[in-house]
Structures are given as C-alpha cells and as structure tokens.
Amino acid sequence: MKLSVIGAGYVGLTTAACLAQIGHDAFCSENDAEKLSKLQNGVMPLFEPHLEGVIKAVRRAGRLCFRSTEEAIAWGDAIFICVGTPPLANGDADLSAIEGVARAIGKRAAGYRLIIEKSTVPVQTGAQLRKHLSVHSTNGLRYDVASNPEFLREGTSVEDFLHPDRIVIGTDSPRASDLLREIYEPIVKQKFTCPIHSSCPKRQGPIFLATDTNSAELIKHASNSFLAMKISFINMVANLCEAVGADVTKVAQGMGLDPRIGSSFLNPGVGFGGFCFPKDLQAFIRIAEKSGCDFSLLREVEKINQGRIELFVEKVRRELWIVRGKRIAVWGLAFKPNTDDVRFAPSISLMKALLADGAAVRAYDPEATEKARAILPEVTYCSDPYQAAEGADAILLVTEWDEFRHMDWKRLRSAVEQPLVIDGRNVFNPEDISGKGFRYVSIGRLDALPRQLSEEKVESSSFRAGNNAQEVTA
Numbered sequence: 001m002k003l004s005v006i007g008a009g010y011v012g013l014t015t016a017a018c019l020a021q022i023g024h025d026a027f028c029s030e031n032d033a034e035k036l037s038k039l040q041n042g043v044m045p046l047f048e049p050h051l052e053g054v055i056k057a058v059r060r061a062g063r064l065c066f067r068s069t070e071e072a073i074a075w076g077d078a079i080f081i082c083v084g085t086p087p088l089a090n091g092d093a094d095l096s097a098i099e100g101v102a103r104a105i106g107k108r109a110a111g112y113r114l115i116i117e118k119s120t121v122p123v124q125t126g127a128q129l130r131k132h133l134s135v136h137s138t139n140g141l142r143y144d145v146a147s148n149p150e151f152l153r154e155g156t157s158v159e160d161f162l163h164p165d166r167i168v169i170g171t172d173s174p175r176a177s178d179l180l181r182e183i184y185e186p187i188v189k190q191k192f193t194c195p196i197h198s199s200c201p202k203r204q205g206p207i208f209l210a211t212d213t214n215s216a217e218l219i220k221h222a223s224n225s226f227l228a229m230k231i232s233f234i235n236m237v238a239n240l241c242e243a244v245g246a247d248v249t250k251v252a253q254g255m256g257l258d259p260r261i262g263s264s265f266l267n268p269g270v271g272f273g274g275f276c277f278p279k280d281l282q283a284f285i286r287i288a289e290k291s292g293c294d295f296s297l298l299r300e301v302e303k304i305n306q307g308r309i310e311l312f313v314e315k316v317r318r319e320l321w322i323v324r325g326k327r328i329a330v331w332g333l334a335f336k337p338n339t340d341d342v343r344f345a346p347s348i349s350l351m352k353a354l355l356a357d358g359a360a361v362r363a364y365d366p367e368a369t370e371k372a373r374a375i376l377p378e379v380t381y382c383s384d385p386y387q388a389a390e391g392a393d394a395i396l397l398v399t400e401w402d403e404f405r406h407m408d409w410k411r412l413r414s415a416v417e418q419p420l421v422i423d424g425r426n427v428f429n430p431e432d433i434s435g436k437g438f439r440y441v442s443i444g445r446l447d448a449l450p451r452q453l454s455e456e457k458v459e460s461s462s463f464r465a466g467n468n469a470q471e472v473t474a
C-alpha cells in the first residue's frame, strides 16, 4: 500500500521504516528543512538501535523516500500523523502541529484518504480532526479518521514496532478498520523479514484490538499514566525501605511474582523521564480536570517523580558533607539507556542542582553528550567513564548503560579522589563494589547500609538514617 508518514521524529521514522520493511511503499516527510536534507543524504538525526540499518535497506530497495510534507500528503492512500505534541505551560498537549497537518491535508489531498493519528493526543482529538478536515477540504476530499496509538519505547522502537504485544486501532468506519488490518497484516501474522533476529523470539502475532476512536486515544494515555504510577509507587516503597530498614529489590521481587502486579516497571531510581511519561501524565491530568474528573492520584504520581532528584541530591550532600568545590562524575545522561534523548532526563535536573551547589560536574554518556551539552554547556563532557571519574569525589550513576556493568574498578580506584559510588539505578551489587574499596550508596536497599546500622533499623522502624553508606576496604 502507498503510505505517507508525516513527521520524522522517533515515532515517525520508526513507523515509516518499519512499514517499508514489512512490504509497503512509504513517503516520510519532515518540516525541518535541515533534518529533511540530512535524512535525504543518509544521515540519521537521532540514535536508535537498528533504525539506521532498516532505513538504509528499505531506501536501497526503493520502498522509502524522504519528501516534503506537501508531497507526502499528495501521495499516500493512508496518511500517518506522527508530529510532535509537546506540553504547553499549563500541561495541555500542544496540538498545533496536528492542526497544521489537518489543514494541509484538507488543502492538498483529493479522493479518498485514511488519516491515522499516531502521535499521542488527548481523547476527542479524532473528532476535532474530522471537523477540521471538513472545514479545510477544498478538493472534494473523502476521508476516514482513525486513532492508532504507538507503544514504542525509545531504544527498542524497531523491535516494539515489529513484535508488539498489541495493535490498537480506534475508528467508527468499517473501511478504515479493514485498511488498517491490511496495513498491519504482516505484523499480525508475523510474516516479514525481520531485520533484528534470525529467528524471532516472539513468534505469536499481537492482539489486534479495534475500538471506537475515543477509547483508543484513552488507551495510550491511560497506559503511560499507569506505568508512571507503578514507577512512583515503587519509588515510594524504596523511601519506606530506607526509613524502616528493608530491601526494595526483594520487596519488588515479591510483589512482581503476583501475575496481577507483574515485575516490570518496578525498578526504583532517580525517576522517570523522556518525552512521553512526564508530558503524557500532565496531559492526562489536564484531560481529566477538563472533563470534571478529579484524578488527583496522578498528581501524586507526578509529585513523587519530581521529588526524586532532590532526594538523590540529598544523598550526595549527606555523603560529601560539603558539595561546593567537589568534583562529581555523572555516568549516563540519556533519560534511559540505548537512546541519545535527554528530554526531561533526570540527569539534567540533577546536574543543574549539583552546579547550583557549587560542584564541578564531569559527565559521560555513550550517545547523549551533544544533546546534553546544548542544554548545559557549563558541564565538562568526557569521552569515557574513566575520564569523568578522574579526581572525582563521587561517581553518580544516573543511566544504566550496559558498559557501566563492566568497569575496571581497580583503574577507577586509583583515578578518583574519594572512592564513593552513588547508584541512582541500583545497577551494582553492593558487596561487589564495596569489595573494590568503594563506599556504595544505592536506592532503598538494606545492603547499602553499614551492617550495624541495618540491625538498629530493624529494631526501631522510626529511625531515619543520617548516613547510609557502606565502608569496606579492598
């Protein structure tokens, strides 16, 4: 089928590339002229595992082109809208880019088109799109509108697109529903050449769930808000573990064994970031508010997340006593591993707080350095984790990139000024790191406490630790 994808961000690029990979012909458009020209010249504007390889292959096969928005709109039988919906100051999603696309489609497209909203949008956006398409339509355009929310995670977006758990479509039109089934048939039947696996681990196709448009739109916001709630929940449990002397890893494990709860998204840490959870949560709260529903539960989820950095900085202050003038290494800048995205990344708020406290910050990330540098040029960016640790009074682990799991601790021990690791993602085994001669502090774990202190805590649950570092010599 001839498919157009409007917007070449994470979602649009992955969608266009994967639709071409499963056999369709795709035009992907981008309004930003510099980004469009990069893509036309084979330069990736972002880092996403497997995406560059897929794009190269489908372009070589002549199934994907990067064109202007006008050309893409005029070409496709179905048009996927994948433009940004950033947050406004009041938390609402800014839908002006979607409105702009609707206007352009109304002016340029003729005949029948299926318009698919894939960007994350508030409920009832489909109804607005329908209305505006009819207002702006000048060429006798006939159309259906469908919602097809994406559940792609950055870092695994190609895999998530090709091997999803579910495909959700929301439309009131049988024709639109049939077209979407046709578009996704290779994925539902798992019949395509997989660019990632020689033998795909998930052989069973996804559930294809068809709903009305409003429900599909709500599924996306409700899913992301629920996952954010799980993270804030376990972060509060971690606080409680620190206060009473318990181990959040064990608590999460015990909870997750109940299939009704599940073990994923129960990793405590410095909080959730990225361009989806924080903004989708805000937007969902606003949608509820405007619809007269008091979803204050989600305001708490947001508040807990906003407090994570301050709690983490408190740990730093507690360990270093005086932060001013100290050299602090920050390992990991991206909001999660395997991406170069630093939007709403915990690392950025953390580094701002450390700089405000007078620390000299030396940061390292395998992919996100340039994007972080554009936001915080006053940080010293290093080319590897050892360089960042040079002369450091503390190493703070903020993003759990795999390479941090394979460090030469002997080398690090001689590079640092003070052997202190504060782990914001509970990546390390406390005994391992302590055994290398480092003081180790993590999040909500009993074994990050000095043994004697942990025993006292079990006896007195109201006791709050003043210093939860473990000091062990090599």
Ligand code: UDX
Pocket: 150, 151, 152, 153, 154, 155, 224, 227, 231, 264, 265, 266, 267, 268, 269, 270, 271, 272, 273, 274, 275, 276, 277, 335, 336
């Ligand atoms: C999310 C949704 O997972 C995806 O379905 C949707 O389409 C877009 O938003 P993404 O933002 O790429 O995807 O990242 P995700 O893996 O969900 O992680 C979000 C944030 O939560 C990250 O900052 C991550 O570090 C944090 N997180 C995740 C935790 O702090 N603890 C966890 O247990 C899981």
